[in-house]
Amino acid sequence: MHKTENPYKALVSLQKKLSAGAALQPGVGIGKVVSPPPNIQISYNGYILTSKYLWIDEYWIPGHTRHMVGSTDYTAGGSGDAEYASHAHPIDNDEALTDTWKAGDNVLLLPVTGEDGRTTKQYVVLCKLKRLDGN
Structure with a gap:
């Protein structure tokens, strides 16, 4: 009597290998x-990650500028004179951002x-995190 191999055995084996790799x-x-940009250091899982291992959105780098276009809200002057009637001012300028991280801030890390x-030992620093319960 000839025994046939289960055609699904190889497929199940492949699925196990793939899922085991994904789990890792x-x-x-x-x-x-630990220290903010430009000499950034982030503590993660017992290691100190430096700029060599990190990708950061330009928004978080001190001195980063962006071009702002728009206008202010319509507001009225206080005197009641016609020249102070409700008006808006155009905005068309570069603004330097001052937001950055400071020592002790928690940040979200995404492995690359x-x-x-396979992971490349590189991380994208996505954002600063804050818990609302105070912890």
Whole structure:
């Protein structure tokens, strides 16, 4: 009697290998800023990550400028004179942002994966995090 191999055995084996590999991929994590940009250091899982391992949105780098276009809200002057009637002012200028991280801030870290699906030991720093319960 000839025994046939289960046609699904190889498929199940492949699925197990793929899911095991996926389980090893780290997800997002929370790091703590040790020192802010430009000499940024972030503590994460017992390691200190430096700029060599981090990708940061330009918004968080001190001195970053962006061009603002728009207008102010319509407001009226207080004297009641016609020249002070409700009006708006145009905005068309560059503004330097002052937001940045400081030591002790919690930030969201996302591991970067290469084309092969493996992590590259690089992290994207997405945003500053704040808990609303005070912890």
